[in-house]
Amino acid sequence: MDLKNLTVRGHRLTGKNILAMLIFLFLATAPIYMSSFRVNMLGKYMCFALVALGIDMIWGYTGILSLGHGVYFGLGAYCMAMHLKLEASNGELPDFMAWSAVEKLPAFWAPFHSSVFTICAVVLIPVIFAAIIGSLTFLNRIRGVFFCILSQALSYALATFMIGRQEYFGGSNGLTSFTTIFGFSVNSPTTKMVLFYFTLVFLIGAFALCTKIVNSRVGRVLIAVRDAENRVRFTGYSPAVYKVFVYCLSAALAGIAGALYVPQVGIISPTDINIAPSTEMVIWVAVGGKATLVGSILGALVVNFTKSIVSEQFPDIWQFFIGALFIAVILFFPGGLISIKDLPAKVIGIIRKKSSKADAADTAAVNADAREPKKDPKVSRTPVGKGGSV
């Protein structure tokens, strides 16, 4: 990343900050002109946006693709759900445990009676888990697709585990039918509104924190790890430490998101943390524009809003749609929604290129032969390869 790029980035950031403010303004005023149903939906999407921020930190900025963020979302969500479940059962055994013939509350459920413990657990459990997984993988230089596959297997393993442990985690039904959160009824409009704004505050806070990190020295190292990990190592930094840090950060964000998700949606089940939703989380970031924090928020909101509209109208089409979205965004639109403003310049570029296509064809042929098959694909801001130039 040379000096020229940096100034460009500085310039871009202001534009993005304006966009971020517009999004936050829209979210903050949404309860005024939207039905409570839609507002509740928006609250849910803000939780997703929080996850997307974390994924953007690790994928967009550090270049590690984690397909298992559903795990951290799920850990946070289950912690919160366990507390709510205990609140709902009034000191008795939670209903599903009674159905599975469990007689005594399992020991690991007991601390969740305390709301303070729950609030800490929501952040700490995902972070500790991420620290363990992260240090086991990154310190051993397991990276690239190997890490992707492992993270995917992780979400598969956890979901299978949760489904199998009917007696402890409610099995495939998950945890549901909550009544109160910290003493307030979950169904009352006031609680819902408070939760909505609470989520918004967390989203803004997380956005500010991530912006700060990205613009700090740590952020520079993260980007350097993404672009040239070995050079970072040769310069004396330990990429693994930074990777574990960013992995834990994104896990914490996902955990908080999960905890905010549960009281607003009223259910958490293994379907929400399995492979498919975990991979979908990545596409939110890709659609919005990776390595742009506001892009990930925008992507999460836009994709999920589209999802609910499309699947309300045509339930069958959604899967085609999201499938096509994956293909189209990665192949033709690697910059995501944020790069729309670059589109006119790009079109002009293509037209210019076409006029000088004859000489370009020769160079392209040479380039195509010279491609390196085993090189790590660098996540880069500028479109790479054939797909990008379309």
Next chain:
Amino acid sequence: MDLFLMQLFNGLSVSSILLLAALGLAITFGLMGIINMAHGEFIMIGAYTAYVVQNIWKAVMPENIFDAYFFAAMLAAFIVTAAVGLILERLIIRHLYGRAIDSLLVTWGISLALQQTVRSIFGPTNVSVSAPAFLDKNIQVMGMFAMSGKRLFILVMAAVSCLLIAVFMYKTKQGRNIRAAMQNREMAASLGVNTAKCDMLTFAIGSGFAGIAGCAITFLGPIGPTIGQSYIVDAFMTVVVGGVGRIIGSITGAAIIGVGGPTFEFFTSASLGKVMIFIVVIIILQFRPKGIFSIRSRALDD
């Protein structure tokens, strides 16, 4: 003990299916740097091809040669999935060479679309394929436990497929070209190997074997549009454990994942089995971050 042996044997047949699926994955990853998440859907397509062939066979052919449908189904599954693979390779995947992470996301999109296509055509409910009568017997081994003929057949099928791939890779000219391109693409290209053709062929063959794996899973139970997903994670774990680009790696990986899973499930519980396997894989990767068998290279950035 009998039950455990039985589990172990069942695990072996799962290993065989994983092996069939993982071979294609490992080779395409080694050769092109492509992670094909849609590979599971090739398995699914193979299974549905078997289903279609069976129904056509039932309608057209006389009843007494019904059992022979299976060989037609296997052939058809190979051809259909290889064709689908070929089309995908030409249309989409060749634009993604060397961009493993991008290819992973794109092929995930493809897999979602394929699932929905099949769901639209065949409906969301599971369908079942009846196995040929001569496989519906159990074979007693030493009076200890019974091996189901179907699972034995899957084992044999995997062994034969593996042998075929080994012969192709190590004894034919095309196989030599593929191995050359896998080790050093530019060098191979400058010595006259048509690497684009290698890629195409490898991808098609890899997909074809996934189709055969799909045929095999019709023996194990009913099939549905999402059946591929339940195998894809294990197939990828196989590749990760075994290493990329060597057949022996895939065999080892498949043995570990396929046999390890049921073994752990036997000693702990079904839900813990997957977690245990995950832990084992992480432990193995602590010592061999690139898998147990990997092609050695001095390059740092591979």
